[in-house]
Amino acid sequence: MAAGLEPLTLLSALAAVTSRIGLIGTATTTYNEPYHIARKFASLDQISRGRSGWNLVTSDNASESANFGRPQHVSHSQRYARAREFYEVVTGLWDSWEEGAFINDKAGGRWFDRSKLHALNHHGEHFDVAGPLNVARSPQGRPVIVQAGGSETGRELAAETAEVVFTAHANLSSAQAFYRDLKGRLAKFGRHQDSLKIMPGIFSIIGKTQAEAEDKFNTLQDLVEPEAGLALLGRMIGNFDLSSYPLDGPLPELPLTDNGQQSRQKLLTEIAQGENLSIRQLYLRIAGGRGHLTVVGTAETVADHIQEWFEQGGADGFNVMAPWLPGGLRDFTELVVPELQRRGIFRTQYEGKTLREHLRLPKP
Structure with a gap:
């Protein structure tokens, strides 16, 4: 158990003091309700002017059930069945309003264009939600959907619904197999290859020399x-x-x-x-990398791994997992990022303003 802040509150605060970075928060479909999640992330998207993303997860921590009045945790199959319908409801609520629906015509007494309002009226196995959502349409169409499921059920859900997948692989061959499998599932859902970005985690301990990196790693291991x-x-x-x-x-x-x-x-x-x-x-x-790709070495060594995975069909990008904060993240940004930029595989400036533009994802 570690103390931390509720992510939507934290991301809303960060939105006020940033202008470009994406703001992705994790919220479980197992112990939440769709209307709450739709409203929170839609609000974050308005506050941040189109930079929000929802990491859709099903709770894997069995002890979590005790905080919600349930005698036992929900089974794997039940969690994913609920998650699929949860996604349908949330995205349906995000589509409650078309762009330009709120005209604010004071003289004519018209707040919104009724023809651009779409009530959801969802009736399913797990949820009955009337709608509409009481937040205007997202500046980027919808917040970006992120997922992390790697089981067969999780992959199917990701192939149908996700726009970014966070995944764990310890070696390139495993990452390539996952990449091919997940991208290969998109066609049956009528999706294009570029509509889903696969981003494995990378846990890197970086030093200016190999010996320095190994010293840092051993120090962290001794603390476990x-x-x-x-x-x-x-x-x-x-x-x-x-x-x-x-x-x-x-x-x-x-x-x-x-x-x-x-x-x-x-x-x-x-x-x-x-x-x-x-x-x-x-x-x-x-203990540190949680099963993700772990690299201990210089900035060049870390960049070599990133470039190989990116160019050899193992990743569209990476989720950088800092070994400690803020120092571990500073090492990556100050040492690895310039090396990637020198190799021409990382941008030198933002090309857009919304999270979708950063990820080169289509606007719904």
Whole structure:
């Protein structure tokens, strides 16, 4: 458990002191209602003038159910069935108003053009929502939809609905297979290849020399408390209690999780088996990068990995995961970004104002 701020409140504050960066917040479909989510992100988009994005997730933390009066966590299949309909309701609410609907004609006594209003009147298995949304249409059409599901069900949902996918892969071959699979699913939903951006996470510890980077990495690894590392691994591998197993023994055979992340369970199990890691070695392996691509080295080394994945069909971009803040992010922006710019694979200035323009995504 870590203390933090509620993301929509934080992003609204950041919107007031920034002008270009995108503002993407995570909000679960498992313990929220569609109207609330639609209204919050539509409001953030108005405040930021078109820079908001919603990271649509289903809750993988089983303990979360206790905060919402539920005796047990929702199963994997139920979470995704609810998420699909949740998405349909939220985007339907975002389409309540056409552009230019609010004319504010004081002399004529007309606030809006009624022909440009569309009530939702949704009636489904999980939700009944009348609409319309009481926020005007987004400056960018709709907030950008981001997802992170890697299971079969999650990939189908992403191929149908997502515009950005945040994914975890420890090596290029795994990333390429995922990239081909997800992009290959788009056609059956009538979508173009460029309508979905795949952005794996990269966890980089950067030094001006290889030795400096390794010293930073070892310092961070020494700070991982065994109890915290074991708890993190247990949650991420499917909400299992691993405390009865010896830390220096192998990862036990675990059943397929029904209330956690199935894709992350598969990834971590493959890492443990492929590298012959003990439980202790595995939690140390993922304590920072959470199973994502981890690079320890100079700016050139990090840039080499990014360029290879980008040019070899493993990524459209990356989600930079700083090892600590603000120093880890500063290392990336001051050392890696200039190297990428020298190679001509990272922009030197913003080309637009909205998040969709930054990501080169079409406006709905």
